[in-house]
Structure formats: structure tokens, C-alpha cells
């Protein structure tokens with residue numbers, strides 16, 4: 001008999017975000033974000049026309065929810081602070097009700113023996129900042145840095161683990177390339193500027209934290225999608241290399257190594273989409289390297305060389321450089337349409353070990369979204385054996401990477417309680433805990449009981 005053993009101080013828990021769980025979206029002084037605004041303008045863009053006001057009401061129920069986390073064996077939990085709640089005008093006065101809420105929530109977590117991992121920005125741009133041009137405007141970058149400093153001052157006594165951004169590429173691709181998120185722009189050059197300015201904001205916030213008197217750690221949460229070529233043919237390999245540059249290294253390299261890859265800068269210059277920079281930027285990036293990394297992993301990206309010519313009159317897109325490859329026989333999550341490839345997490349961790357100085361990291365999101373999960377209800381409990389299998393398979397590959405020296409410190413599932421998700425609203429359920437949207441009742445799923453046991457035993461049998 002063998003046993004997949006995890007260190008006794010491994011971080012176990014789950015992740016969520018302010019906009020997706022708090023609710024009270026326009027209460028107690030909170031100003032609107034782009035999500036409140038977009039829903040008001042175009043409710044039809046949201047699944048079942050359910051908007052960001054309908055959440056699992058963490059703002060009201062955080063105390064009992066934290067007790068539920070304890071039952072699941074959590075020793076850590078990631079959520080975010082809402083910029084629009086803390087500083088309703090984007091800059092200037094702090095909202096005292098927000099300070100009370102976040103201080104109390106953080107304290108409650110600590111009292112329950114749950115380490116708070118706090119992210120400063122999870123897709124929820126305050127509307128007032130978007131109206132100034134969002135990340136395209138360097139004034140917004142500076143406002144964000146002030147907001148970050150305010151958070152460090154207010155909550156830094158109790159928070160040891162900070163993240164500047166969650167998945168910064170998502171607002172870039174969904175908001176500026178694929179028309180899936182507000183502001184629904186389709187423009188490669190503007191997307192590049194947004195990506196670049198986000199990383200300047202990130203680096204400045206990291207340096208601000210390092211300059212403060214606090215002794216925790218600061219990082220960034222990146223969704224890393226290993227890019228696999230269809231074959232070892234050089235043209236397929238080139239396609240995979242470019243996909244990796246655009247979707248992973250565009251954030252990973254500046255965050256961990258403090259500089260952009262030369263090949264990426266060259267590509268941007270070749271296509272005349274290089275961002276506007278300022279003379280001090282190189283030094284800002286060099287001095288704003290992270291202490292650790294959060295890795296979100298859901299699915300890999302499989303690509304092949306582009307055979308069909310792109311429409312030269314259409315907008316420039318990343319897909320100019322590769323075509324998606326639907327590998328025959330790949331395992332799919334048939335309840336969500338995403339590929340399941342657990343070894344991807346091992347490949348990411350080994351890449352960080354071999355090429356990124358083995359930076360301390362942890363899996364900050366991984367999970368399985370399922371539509372109509374009520375169909376798996378038996379005697380009031382969701383029998384989510386598929387999720388147990390999914391988590392187990394990923395933990396096995398994480399364990400393997402760790403046994404080969406990868407510096408992985410923990411695992412957080414997306415998510416704690418089924419939550420509202422961007423334009424998908426409640427289409428895909430991910431939680432350890434099921435949420436009844438009508439009654440707000442929470443019920444632990446089979447996977448929630450299962451994980452509690454894994455945590456208690458620090459692993460599981462092979």
C-alpha cells in the first residue's frame with residue numbers, strides 16, 4: 001500500500017472573490033463596478049439574466065460561512081477586496097463600513113485558524129475608473145497603487161499573503177479581444193496596452209509592499225495554460241511557443257523574472273502593436289518581482305500551425321498565430337466542455353522549478369464546473385464523485401511534482417460555495433458547498449466531506 005503524503009503545513013482550502021460572493025453590490029457605500037454597470041445595460045449578456053447582485057451573500061453571512069470552511073478542514077482561504085467598496089470614488093476617502101467588514105472578516109478567519117490570502121483585484125474594475133479609460137490610463141495605474149497601499153496599511157497586520165491581481169490576462173482577452181466582458185473592445189493594440197499597464201500597476205504595488213514595514217509575502221495569481229503542439233513538427237512547435245508567449249509568459253516573465261521575453265517584444269514590434277512605455281518602466285519591473293505565485297489551472301491549450309489564411313480585413317487576434325487543436329481522445333469535462341488533463345499541473349510546476357527559480361507557489365484555483373448539478377442530488381446531498389476524481393487526479397500530479405522538488409505549498413479549489421460567475425452567472429457550479437439560490441441554504445457536497453478527511457490525514461492512499 002502506498003500513500004500520497006502532503007506536508008503538514010500544506011495550505012488546504014478554496015478560493016472566491018468579492019464580486020462573486022459578497023452581494024450587497026450597491027449597499028453600505030459600495031460604488032458600482034463594470035459588472036453592475038454592464039448588467040444594467042445589457043442583462044441579456046448574462047446567463048439566465050442573473051446579475052452581480054445575486055450572490056451567496058458572503059457580506060451578510062461570512063461568519064457562518066467561515067464556520068463551514070472550518071468543517072471542510074480549511075486552513076486557508078483566498079478572497080479579494082473590492083476596490084469599489086473600499087474606496088467608492090476610486091481615489092480618496094475610504095468607506096468606513098468596508099473597513100469594518102473586511103477587518104471583521106479577516107479577524108474571523110484568523111480566529112477560526114484559517115489563513116487569509118487576500119487579492120486586490122479580481123476582474124472588478126470600479127466603474128469610475130473604467131470611465132477614465134481603465135488600465136489604458138496610467139492615472140488608473142497610480143490610483144490602483146494608492147488603493148493597494150491603503151489595503152496594506154489597513155489590513156496588513158493580519159494578512160501575511162497578498163496578491164496584486166487574479167488572472168490579469170482575463171480582462172485583457174475577454175474585455176479587449178473577444179467581446180466577452182465589458183468594455184467589449186476588440187483591438188489587439190489596446191489589449192496589449194491594458195496587459196502592459198496592468199503589469200506596471202502590479203510591479204508598483206509589489207514594490208510598495210516591499211517598501212512598507214510589513215513582513216508578509218506578495219505575489220500574483222496567474223492562470224497558466226500549458227501549450228501543447230499537435231506534433232513535433234517545427235511549425236506546430238512554433239505555434240505552441242507563440243501561444244505560450246501570448247497567454248503565459250506575457251505575465252509570468254515580468255512577474256517572476258522582472259522582464260518581458262525578448263521574443264514577445266519582437267513579435268509586438270513586428271506587428272506594430274507594442275505598448276507605449278515610460279523610461280522608468282524597465283526598472284519598475286526589475287524591482288517589482290514577486291515573492292510567490294498563485295497558479296490557477298483548469299485546462300491546457302492544444303494548438304497546431306495555422307493552415308487556413310486569416311482574414312486580413314478582420315481584427316488581429318492571437319489566433320493569427322495558431323489554430324486550436326482538438327486532440328482525438330482527449331478527456332473532456334462533459335458537464336462544462338473543457339478538457340481535463342491533470343498532468344498539465346505537473347508540467348506547470350516543473351516549468352516553474354526549472355525555468356523560474358523554483359519560485360514558491362501554490363495552486364490557487366483548480367476545479368470542475370458542472371451544469372445542472374441538482375441532477376446529482378441524492379437525499380439532499382450532491383454526489384459529486386466526478387469532482388472528487390478530478391481533484392484527486394490533480395493532487396496526484398502535484399504530489400509527483402513536489403516529490404521531484406517543485407516548490408508547491410498548497411491547493412485551493414475553485415470554489416467554496418457555488419458562486420456567481422461573470423457572464424456565466426450560475427451556469428457552472430464549482431463549490432464544495434451547494435447553494436440553493438432561492439433559500440440561500442448551503443449544503444456540503446460529497447466532495448466537501450471527502451476533502452475534510454484528506455486534510456485531516458495529510459493525503460490519501462494510492
Ligand code: BGP
Pocket residue numbers: 017020166167170223296365369414421422424428
Ligand atoms: C476563473 C476565475 C474565477 C471563476 C472561474 C470559473 O478564471 O478566476 O473567478 O470565474 O474561472 O469560471 P466559469 O464560471 O466561467 O466557468
